[in-house]
Amino acid sequence: MSKETPILAVENLVMHYTTRKGDVSAIDGVTFSLEKGHSLGLVGESGCGKTSIAFSLMRLLPDNAKIKQGSIFIDGEDIITMSYDQLLKFRWRKIAMVFQAAMNALNPVYTVGDQIVEALDLHDMIKNKAEAEERVAELFELVGLDPALMHRYPHEFSGGMRQRAVIAMALSCEPDIIIADEPTTALDVIVQDRILREMKKIQQKLGMSMIYISHDIAVIAEVSDHIGVMYAGRMAELASGVDIFERPLHPYTYALMRAFPSIKGEKHDLTTLPGEPPDLLYPPTGCRFHPRCPFATDICKEKQPPFENVGGEHYVACWHPMEVHNDHH
Amino acid sequence: MGKYILQRLGQILVTLFVFQTLLFVILTAMPGDVTNRMLTNPDIPPEVRERTRQALGLDDPVLVQYGRWFQNFITGNLGVSYSEYPTPVIEILEERIPRTMVLFLAATIVQFVVGFSMGRALAWQRGGFFEYGSTIVGVTLYTVFTPWFALMMIFIFGARLHWLPLGKFLTPILWRKVDIPGMSDSLTKANYVFTRMLWTATAAFVIWLIMAYFTRNLSHTKRNRTRLIATVIILAVSIGGWAMVDIGPLAWDITKHMILPIVTLTLVGFAGTMLMTRQTMLETLREDYIQTARAKGLPEKLVRDKHAARNALLPVFTGLIISLPSVISGGIITETVFSWPGMGLTLLNATTQEDIPLVMGTLSFIGVLSLLAHLVADITYAFLDPRIRYS
Numbered sequence: 001m002s003k004e005t006p007i008l009a010v011e012n013l014v015m016h017y018t019t020r021k022g023d024v025s026a027i028d029g030v031t032f033s034l035e036k037g038h039s040l041g042l043v044g045e046s047g048c049g050k051t052s053i054a055f056s057l058m059r060l061l062p063d064n065a066k067i068k069q070g071s072i073f074i075d076g077e078d079i080i081t082m083s084y085d086q087l088l089k090f091r092w093r094k095i096a097m098v099f100q101a102a103m104n105a106l107n108p109v110y111t112v113g114d115q116i117v118e119a120l121d122l123h124d125m126i127k128n129k130a131e132a133e134e135r136v137a138e139l140f141e142l143v144g145l146d147p148a149l150m151h152r153y154p155h156e157f158s159g160g161m162r163q164r165a166v167i168a169m170a171l172s173c174e175p176d177i178i179i180a181d182e183p184t185t186a187l188d189v190i191v192q193d194r195i196l197r198e199m200k201k202i203q204q205k206l207g208m209s210m211i212y213i214s215h216d217i218a219v220i221a222e223v224s225d226h227i228g229v230m231y232a233g234r235m236a237e238l239a240s241g242v243d244i245f246e247r248p249l250h251p252y253t254y255a256l257m258r259a260f261p262s263i264k265g266e267k268h269d270l271t272t273l274p275g276e277p278p279d280l281l282y283p284p285t286g287c288r289f290h291p292r293c294p295f296a297t298d299i300c301k302e303k304q305p306p307f308e309n310v311g312g313e314h315y316v317a318c319w320h321p322m323e324v325h326n327d328h329h
Numbered sequence: 330m331g332k333y334i335l336q337r338l339g340q341i342l343v344t345l346f347v348f349q350t351l352l353f354v355i356l357t358a359m360p361g362d363v364t365n366r367m368l369t370n371p372d373i374p375p376e377v378r379e380r381t382r383q384a385l386g387l388d389d390p391v392l393v394q395y396g397r398w399f400q401n402f403i404t405g406n407l408g409v410s411y412s413e414y415p416t417p418v419i420e421i422l423e424e425r426i427p428r429t430m431v432l433f434l435a436a437t438i439v440q441f442v443v444g445f446s447m448g449r450a451l452a453w454q455r456g457g458f459f460e461y462g463s464t465i466v467g468v469t470l471y472t473v474f475t476p477w478f479a480l481m482m483i484f485i486f487g488a489r490l491h492w493l494p495l496g497k498f499l500t501p502i503l504w505r506k507v508d509i510p511g512m513s514d515s516l517t518k519a520n521y522v523f524t525r526m527l528w529t530a531t532a533a534f535v536i537w538l539i540m541a542y543f544t545r546n547l548s549h550t551k552r553n554r555t556r557l558i559a560t561v562i563i564l565a566v567s568i569g570g571w572a573m574v575d576i577g578p579l580a581w582d583i584t585k586h587m588i589l590p591i592v593t594l595t596l597v598g599f600a601g602t603m604l605m606t607r608q609t610m611l612e613t614l615r616e617d618y619i620q621t622a623r624a625k626g627l628p629e630k631l632v633r634d635k636h637a638a639r640n641a642l643l644p645v646f647t648g649l650i651i652s653l654p655s656v657i658s659g660g661i662i663t664e665t666v667f668s669w670p671g672m673g674l675t676l677l678n679a680t681t682q683e684d685i686p687l688v689m690g691t692l693s694f695i696g697v698l699s700l701l702a703h704l705v706a707d708i709t710y711a712f713l714d715p716r717i718r719y720s
Contacts, residue, residue, distance in 0.1 A: 058624055060620065060623055060624055087626075088626045088627075088628055089626065090626070091623075091624055091625065091626035092624060092625045092626045093626065096624070097624050099617055099620065099621060099624075100617075104616060104617035104618060105617045105618055105620075105621045106618055106621070107618040107621075107622070107636055107639075107640070108618075108640070108714070108715070108716055109639055109640060109713070109714060109715060111715075118625065118627075119625045119626070122625060122626055122627060123626065129546060153715040153716070155715070155716045166621075169621075169625075
């Protein structure tokens with residue numbers, strides 16, 4: 001496989017949840033790709049579709065979710081058309097996940113070590129018990145846990161330790177991609193920061209690709225090479241971390257950044273974005289952000305803006321991207 | 330853990346004392362005694378009744394009676410039955426406890442296994458004919474009047490179809506044909522066969538547990554296969570062993586008599602376990618670790634059995650243990666309908682004949698069993714759920 005082929009390529013993904021009231025358009029035409037060894041952050045308000053994307057990538061969607069269109073290529077294979085048996089071998093081996101609320105991601109009645117061994121055993125990564133213990137010890141050391149703890153139960157771990165254990169579990173089968181869905185939300189800021197840094201280090205050491213998902217753009221910025229800003233099921237803007245921070249083109253990206261205080265940058269008043277994210281049962285016409293956008297014009301209400309490359313690796317879906325830019329500089 | 334068990338045993342002794350005292354008070358407070366029946370017989374002069382009361386110590390002050398009874402209870406003397414005079418109560422219990430235990434233990438376990446597997450399947454496949462069908466049938470049977478339902482079962486399978494015996498726990502003609510050295514009547518023979526059946530079952534179960542313990546470290550598919558083979562071997566050896574001895578047909582006769590009560594009790598009760606399992610499974614399925622298990626690439630069956638059902642088992646198992654003693658006292662109706670000569674029937678007959686020692690003995694046994702069951706439930710819970718530790 002050539003070096004340019006991305007490890008993950010999502011093309012025009014459309015996914016609906018069927019509910020009694022009608023179809024909820026949770027993901028609407030999302031396109032992005034991820035190079036081997038790189039990391040991508042997905043950021044947006046709750047309900048914008050970031051977790052739905054993560055679950056689509058693992059084909060772990062609930063029964064009422066339907067992928068209507070698009071393709072997801074992981075290491076050259078389209079997982080949407082994959083059979084169930086193929087999928088079982090694919091999960092965790094190619095793409096693993098560190099779940100949101102990792103506190104409850106471990107089964108309380110099995111030891112932490114056994115739960116990791118379960119994954120190793122399933123994917124034929126180990127031959128016998130001794131080898132399994134050795135591998136778990138190795139993983140524990142990698143994430144900064146004492147290997148002696150592998151025979152303990154999840155409730156004997158602190159929040160930070162459990163988070164580390166879940167990361168160790170995600171690393172166990174040496175996947176190409178790890179999705180970290182709000183990996184540190186439940187932890188205090190100090191532990192959060194330390195774990196993020198360590199994850200970044202492990203990722204670089206093992207040469208894996210990462211997808212971070214968070215509502216906190218500051219967390220994303222610290223660990224991701226590229227950042228995708230999502231709004232109401234669509235990708236609003238996708239660019240390198242530097243570009244997103246220094247040259248935001250979408251009014252929503254701009255608003256999102258003004259909503260978080262920065263200790264490094266210049267002082268600014270925290271602004272909040274008026275209005276609420278739209279009800280995706282009845283998504284707005286045209287650009288989904290137009291009801292809350294201060295720069296919206298008639299075209300925004302009528303036509304969906306294309307997701308276009310505006311130079312380099314900077315993509316944006318907005319009819320008036322530069323206006324925002326000029327207005328504030 | 331050891332300290333906890335000791336502490337609990339201490340509590341059990343205190344509770345038992347209170348229980349026994351209450352039992353004594355309630356039974357003594359009831360009007361009349363066993364000599365009441367003499368009143369209706371004009372041939373018995375009042376002096377005879379008076380003398381009988383004196384001989385039995387029934388005319389002593391209540392406190393003296395209580396002291397005497399309590400002293401006897403501690404030394405293991407439960408007295409002599411009035412209605413089956415002069416058989417000691419302990420002998421009657423020794424004879425009947427195994428019969429009741431076998432029947433109700435089997436019924437409770439079958440009911441639990443059926444209810445648990447159905448509830449597990451229901452939670453996994455919501456909606457559809459299977460869920461509605463089994464819920465409607467289960468709840469209907471759960472609410473139906475049990476004696477009527479049991480009679481219907483006897484009527485259909487016993488009287489009409491002749492598939493199964495009508496009642497009692499053995500067919501006397503069959504038993505007279507088989508000789509067991511040193512035993513003349515079928516009741517002694519029955520106890521002999523019965524005790525051996527019980528020991529076989531216990532031994533098979535213990536061997537199975539040891540096997541399960543040694544296979545616990547195998548990988549899932551291998552372990553299931555090994556356990557299945559081992560289970561079949563254990564069953565084959567114990568059943569085959571019985572088939573080869575003379576008393577084999579007798580054991581089969583007892584088994585045949587047990588089928589109808591077990592099926593009836595299962596049908597009447599499985600809905601409780603089923604609905605509880607379904608509910609706890611649905612709660613467990615919402616947990617994040619189920620999602621983790623799926624993400625790891627576990628097939629759905631393993632996610633269900635190893636992760637979801639294992640956690641849903643906790644409350645259901647407690648329910649099972651707690652229901653064990655109550656199933657014996659609740660067996661009065663079943664034992665009466667099926668004329669099964671066990672504890673329930675004994676309690677009923679003893680009560681109607683004012684056979685106070687036998688009533689006390691039976692109820693004491695049920696009380697002790699209840700207290701022990703709660704202790705066992707607490708201890709097994711600590712093994713099933715690692716989050717629970719006693720100190």
